[in-house]
Amino acid sequence: MRRTEYPGAIRDLIAQLRQMPGVGPRSAERIALWIVQARGDQPKEIARAITETRATVRPCKRCGFFTTDEVCEICADTARTADLLCVVEQPTDILPLERTSAFRGRYHSLGGRISPLDHIGPDDLRIKELLERVEKEHFTEIIFALAADVEGEATTNYLVELLKGKPVTLTRIAHGLPAGGGLESADELTLYQALSGRTKL
Amino acid sequence: MRRTEYPGAIRDLIAQLRQMPGVGPRSAERIALWIVQARGDQPKEIARAITETRATVRPCKRCGFFTTDEVCEICADTARTADLLCVVEQPTDILPLERTSAFRGRYHSLGGRISPLDHIGPDDLRIKELLERVEKEHFTEIIFALAADVEGEATTNYLVELLKGKPVTLTRIAHGLPAGGGLESADELTLYQALSGRTKL
Numbered sequence: 497m498r499r500t501e502y503p504g505a506i507r508d509l510i511a512q513l514r515q516m517p518g519v520g521p522r523s524a525e526r527i528a529l530w531i532v533q534a535r536g537d538q539p540k541e542i543a544r545a546i547t548e549t550r551a552t553v554r555p556c557k558r559c560g561f562f563t564t565d566e567v568c569e570i571c572a573d574t575a576r577t578a579d580l581l582c583v584v585e586q587p588t589d590i591l592p593l594e595r596t597s598a599f600r601g602r603y604h605s606l607g608g609r610i611s612p613l614d615h616i617g618p619d620d621l622r623i624k625e626l627l628e629r630v631e632k633e634h635f636t637e638i639i640f641a642l643a644a645d646v647e648g649e650a651t652t653n654y655l656v657e658l659l660k661g662k663p664v665t666l667t668r669i670a671h672g673l674p675a676g677g678g679l680e681s682a683d684e685l686t687l688y689q690a691l692s693g694r695t696k697l
Numbered sequence: 698m699r700r701t702e703y704p705g706a707i708r709d710l711i712a713q714l715r716q717m718p719g720v721g722p723r724s725a726e727r728i729a730l731w732i733v734q735a736r737g738d739q740p741k742e743i744a745r746a747i748t749e750t751r752a753t754v755r756p757c758k759r760c761g762f763f764t765t766d767e768v769c770e771i772c773a774d775t776a777r778t779a780d781l782l783c784v785v786e787q788p789t790d791i792l793p794l795e796r797t798s799a800f801r802g803r804y805h806s807l808g809g810r811i812s813p814l815d816h817i818g819p820d821d822l823r824i825k826e827l828l829e830r831v832e833k834e835h836f837t838e839i840i841f842a843l844a845a846d847v848e849g850e851a852t853t854n855y856l857v858e859l860l861k862g863k864p865v866t867l868t869r870i871a872h873g874l875p876a877g878g879g880l881e882s883a884d885e886l887t888l889y890q891a892l893s894g895r896t897k898l
Contacts, residue, residue, distance in 0.1 A: 500795040503765045505750045512746040515739045516728045527717045529789050531747055532754050532763060538716045539751050543744040545713040546732055549706045550740050553733050562733060564704045588730050594701040 506532060558629070560605030560622055561587045570594075570603060577601045579636040583626065583655065585609050585643060593641060601639075604629060609642060609651040618654065626655070630662055637665040644671045644689075707733060759830070761806030761823055762788045771795075771804060778802045780837040784827065784856065786810050786844060794842060802840075805830060810843060810852040819855065827856070831863055838866040845872045845890075 501507060506528055513524040531539040555561070556568035563569065570576065570590070580601025584590060587605045606621040630638070638659065642648035656666055672690035673682055682690070702708060707729055714725040732740040756762070757769035764770065771777065771791070781802025785791060788806045807822040831839070841856065843849035857867055873891035874883055883891070 500771055500792065502792065503754055503763055503770070505746075505753050505765055506763060509746040509750045512739070512743045515743065517731045518724050518727055523719050526719055528750070530718045531750055533789075538713070539747050542713045542716065543747040545706075545710040546740050546744040546747075549710045549729070549732055552706050553704055562704055562707060564706055569704070570701055588734075591701065591703065 502528075555587065555605075555607075559590075559603045560607060561590050561603060578633065580639065581629070581633070581635045581637070582639045582641050584641050585648065585651070589641065599639070602633075602635075606642075606651070609647045610654055611647050621651075623655070623658070627658065630659065630664065635664050637667060640666070640668045703729075756788065756806075756808075760791075760804045761808060762791050762804060780835065781840070782830070782834070782836045782838070783840045783842050785842050786849065786852075790842065800840070803834070803836075807843075807852070810848045811855055812848045822852075824856070824859070828859065831860065831865065836865050838868060841867070841869045 502510070509528045509531065510521075510524045513519055513527050514521060516524075519527070531542075552564045553562050554564070556563045556566075556571055558567050558571045561568040561570055565572075577600050580599070581604055582593065582599055582601060583604050583606065584593070585606055585608060587607075590603050590605065593599055593603075604622070604626050606623065606626070608616050608621055610616060610618060610621070629635075640652045640655065642652050652668060659666060670693055671686070672693050673679070673686065679687065703711070710729045710732065711722075711725045714720055714728050715722060717725075720728070732743075753765045754763050755765070757764045757767075757772055759768050759772045762769040762771055766773075778801050781800070782805055783794065783800055783802060784805050784807065785794070786807055786809060788808075791804050791806065794800055794804075805823070805827050807824065807827070809817055809822055811817060811819060811822070830836075839860065841853045843853050853869060860867060871894055872887070873894050874880070874887065880888065
């Protein structure tokens with residue numbers, strides 16, 4: 497006896513929804529059944545928003561952040577400090593930094609980090625663009641805000657090597673104890689870095 | 698100084714995704730950024746699957762389950778017992794029952810339950826259709842599988858009143874201790890129903 501299942505269209509929808517990050521089989525089914533049964537236009541609007549976003553959003557020509565224009569809101573903002581540059585791995589790293597309000601300069605997203613295991617080398621990143629910006633925009637300081645892991649560190653070191661002849665101060669964001677984190681929950685490397693990076697009171 | 702945000706298209710997409718059940722602000726943002734950055738065709742396929750499902754899936758004319766035809770897979774299956782009917786609230790209640798393999802008859806989804814607080818009365822449910830089926834399809838037993846709460850009970854009682862003159866056995870699924878549930882975690886009403894519904898060993 498054949499097992500009863502949802503019609504093919506619903507099964508296909510569930511399979512498609514499962515591709516979204518954080519959506520497992522049960523939530524995909526729940527969302528799909530909501531899409532089938534919704535009385536309003538919401539599912540149509542969701543499909544439209546997906547299509548529209550894919551058609552209009554692209555990387556900023558200068559820094560790599562998201563924009564619907566040539567150049568993003570941050571690069572176009574003349575009120576921002578033009579002599580500070582913050583280098584990040586991904587465009588998604590920019591808003592978390594913005595939300596701290598601790599930095600009002602420009603950004604440069606590399607689009608990833610050097611990772612031999614994933615076959616990502618320097619040529620796969622926006623490093624040529626970074627060097628061109630350093631020549632043209634005359635920054636006084638470049639802050640590296642890459643991940644505090646082996647590949648993030650290796651990418652930072654690689655870029656520091658490339659840039660150390662230039663007339664610009666190179667800095668890196670601090671590594672140490674996260675806010676609210678007790679010593680007992682910190683791993684050895686974090687504590688080592690917190691100790692090495694201690695600041696005078 | 699204005700706070701930097703994602704471009705409007707991404708903010709709109711996040712707002713749209715948040716309408717999906719179980720998707721909060723953080724997962725909506727995560728899904729939206731995945732949609733923006735995905736290299737393949739997955740976002741396009743998701744939008745297509747949503748649109749296609751909305752266009753093709755409709756309720757079965759007979760039982761209310763999902764189908765892309767006039768009549769669903771279950772109603773069309775002549776190998777199923779035609780004299781047993783199981784009445785449920787929602788079309789989404791049918792597959793969980795199917796997965797038990799404990800029932801091989803037909804279904805009838807009411808499309809809800811009587812709920813005065815939500816302004817849902819008998820006329821808003823597929824009760825007329827149920828009575829017509831009872832006349833036409835000559836069931837020997839009708840099993841009520843509605844929710845074990847006040848409104849589910851009230852709806853079952855209402856239907857039992859309507860049907861009790863007919864030459865058909867009316868039954869209700871058992872209420873009691875859920876599988877794996879200890880007595881200490883069961884509420885008073887569940888225990889009361891488990892006691893009242895005790896079966897001989």
